[in-house]
Amino acid sequence: MFGKFATKIFGSRNQRNLKRMSRMVDQINSLEEQIAGLDDSGLAAKTDEFRRRAGEGESPEDLMSEVFAVVRETARRTLDMRHFDVQLIGGMVLYEGKIAEMRTGEGKTLVATLPAYLTAVCGGTVHVVTVNDYLAARDADWMGKIYQFLGLTVGVIVSGQDPESKRSAYACDIVYGTNNEYGFDYLRDNMAFGIEDRVQRSRNFAIVDEVDSILVDEARTPLIISGSADDSTDLYVKINHIIPKLVRQHEEEGPGDFSVDEKNKQVFLTEDGHESAEAMLLESGLLNEGSSLYDVGNISLVHHLYAALRAHSLFQRDVDYIVRDRQIVIIDEFTGRMMTGRRWGEGLHQAVEAKEGVPIQQENQTLAAITFQNLFRLYDKLSGMTGTADTEAVEFQQIYGLEVMVIPTNMAMIRDDQPDLVYRTQSEKFSAILSGIEHCRDKRQPVLVGTASIETSEYLSGILRQSGIDHEVLNAKHHEREAGIIAQAGRPGAITIATNMAGRGTDIVLGGNLDMELADLGEGQKAEQASIREQWQQRHKEVVDAGGLHVLGTERNESRRVDNQLRGRCGRQGDPGSSRYYLSMEDNLMRIFGSERVAGLMEKLGMEEGEAIEHSWVTRAIENSQKKVEGRNFDTRKQLLEYDDVANEQRKVIYEQRNRLMEMDDISDTVGVARTEVVNELIDVHLPPESLEEQWDVPSLETDVEARFGLTMPISQWLAEDDALHEETLRQRIESEVIGAYEQKAAGVGEEVIRHLEKAVMLRVLDEQWKDHLAQMDHLRQGIGLRGYAQKNPKQEYKREAFEMFTDVLERVKNETIGILSKIQIQTSAEVEELEVQRRRQSAGGLEFLHPDATTEPLPALESGDQPNVLAPESTAATTQPFVRGGPKVGRNALCPCGSGKKYKHCHGKL
DSSP states (O other): OHHHHHHHHHOOHHHHHHHHHHHHHHHHHHHHHHHHTSOHHHHHTHHHHHHHHHHTTOOHHHHHHHHHHHHHHHHHHHHSOOOOHHHHHHHHHHHTTOEEEOOTTSOHHHHTHHHHHHHHHTTOOEEEEESSHHHHHHHHHHHHHHHHHTTOOEEEEOTTOOHHHHHHHHTSSEEEEEHHHHHHHHHHHTTOSSGGGOOOOOOOEEEEETHHIIIIITTTSOEEEEEEOOOOHHHHHHHHHHGGGSOBOOSTTSSOSEEEETTTTEEEEOHHHHHHHHHHHHHTTSSOTTOOTTSGGGHHHHHHHHHHHHHHHTOOBTTTEEEETTEEEEEOTTTOOEETTOOOTTTHHHHHHHHHTOOOOOOEEEEEEEOHHHHHTTSSEEEEEESOOGGGHHHIIIIIOOOEEEOOOSSOOOOEEOOOEEESSHHHHHHHHHHHHHHHHHTTOOEEEEESSHHHHHHHHHHHHHTTOOOEEESGGGGGGHHHHHHTTTSTTOEEEEETTTTTTSOOOTTOOHHHHHHTOOGGGGGGHHHHHHHHHHHHHHHHHHTSEEEEESSOOSOHHHHHHHHTTSSGGGOOEEEEEEEETTSHIIIIIOOHHHHHHHHHHTOOTTOOBOOHHHHHHHHHHHHHHHHHHHHHHHHHHHHHHHHHHHHHHHHHHHHHHHHOSOOHHHHHHHHHHHHHHHHHHHSOTTOOGGGOOHHHHHHHHHHHHSOOOOHHHHHHHOTTOOHHHHHHHHHHHHHHHHHHHHHHHOHHHHHHHHHHHHHHHHHHHHHHHHHHHHHHHHHGGGGGGGTOOHHHHHHHHHHHHHHHHHHHHHHHHHHHHHHOOOOSHHHHHHHHHHHHHHHHTTOEEEOOOSSSSOOOOOOTTOOOOOOOOOOOGGGSOOOOOSSOOOOTTSBOTTSSSSBGGGTTTOO
């Protein structure tokens, strides 16, 4: 109550910030005439002046008003675009490390130039992050004219670029690129062969465009660099033949072999299914006689079986993926784009390949991985902009420490958001959609139809074709024509079907895109410009008179934010526009998450076929369902981050050690310390400290010394010949022998060669051990949820075991490095070079750069006993340690050890 009272008196935090920034806008406006009076050279010279003043200690805040005035004037001269006052506020919000929510069409691309230039003149590097290569290249070229006029350098990072081009781009003051490429370049740099192979430099300031898409929608799965693992394609084929024989359970406790949880995208074998699957696996020779599906040795079999079940039950062709050129290509639910090159992890992609009968590609092993949460938290300062962030404000604050500020529009928004129309069946809904499209076409109003899947877009396209209605389809199958289709979607009577946010980042201009039409003119057609402009003006007026662009949604998405993004395609910059969603009780959201009250209300009203509910109460009920889903997905991302933070801390340690090794020319001191530790740890095993000589195991020590260091030491003979030898002096003698042998080897090949060898060996061992550790972490994470059955906290258990595993990694790096250096025989520097060539080949060859799709497989919110289902390539089980049972095996018909009195199979052993 007091909060509401204080807000009435003092205004909300957003209003107070806007008021404060408005005073700065007044200062910028007061400088406009003075800055406009400068000639081009005088304006460009401002950059050197700002750099000098910043170097003399003037703060960015002191420079801000003049800097923004200079950027505004430069934009006017180079692009004929002048920053509106609200765009200046947006620039301030970004510079302060906040998220600016600005409506579609308010010029977010231009806003980014203000904080980018201010950061650059103060000595920082700016990474502007976009969602795809097209936008990165477009914005770098478009906004680059401002920066280049002012003497700054601009680079662009796109996929497929060679390392030298990327290195040059990253050396620029301001860099444009995609979130994926920034992430992969970070991982590649930390796998680099040498310092000269790295491409990135400092990470001062990131400005993330479409920040909600990158930091929320794509935050549930990591970026992964992987290499080939063991081939198990035959297993996928055999299990794929078994799945169709299993029967789906449609009612709880009803007959069937497996149940499907569509809400959480999971499948579960029933008791009957467990027996049926075992029988079929026995028959196919995949399971040995007398063994159970859930024996420790059959864990990978269970994994493959569940992957195949999910592939058949939860993933649909032309909805979650398409088959193109005999390959499975994932479809992004949020954009409708093909995610070429991306693969689902945990064997799911191979299971889908087996299901569709296309060639099965080898499974991969993770070599490096990072989530977007942890990637962007590496930057000294982070900010972002989008048209829809306020619904996720809590998540931005809790995960990234980013405050969301809602920026007012430059012109009042007059878009008419009409209440949802809810029908009983999908056929009734599509009939109504057809009528709605025909109504708009008759009055020459352009329509953008938003669909949630390719399947829906093509089904609707078929309906329109049968009705003789001309239209364009924009989905993952036609992404090559994306910019052209979107550019003309605002023409009178144009009908465009788009999967969700396909074409995001490109404005739909009423009357069509004039700039694109003019750009298509040849040199001999310049005289036609006036005529084209006049035609566009007529078309623009016709569309405005018809009511502007009408956005028609064919179903609600799980997130209100995605719905708002679709609505935001119309009503830009004060243009008229309208939006409406058409729903049915058979839609996924309504069927899985929908309010039963809506269904009950339709029943009570006794609605006839084709009749719809249209009421704000219904719209509110649906939005409440969406809020529940959003909350569940937020909990999932938050829990995943808590798990990933464990790996992130380990990643930082490994990468820091690796970078330090790469930057050092001489690591002999590091090797020397490691050697002393290895020798003493080995002696401790056989000669425990403060033990009696009779308790020493000298023969085993001699054997281990020879195995570890390649040296034959007659330790028993030393002890027999010298009574004065005791534990400490014996340690010293063994260590001096090991050091002496190594120094002799070093003297034989030369100082330079041995130093080079030490560095090459340690880096190679570190990379190998880290790769294997990532595989083990994957397996640990996949099984950690089972600890809940033992009344243990999975999260705490994961942290504890991950720490123990990481400690072992550091020990293995030390031991293996010393072992190799002690036993390796090097004659010439050419042999060391060959070792380096092998490491370079290993680090560069056969790699895949993956960002598994976060959206086609929504993850369940995690309870205290659950484990996060991170989509990561499955790795070979050969690198992992066998599971060791913590207590006696419990039979399925025995009493459950939890004390409930139930049989184990009906309690904690329930499948």
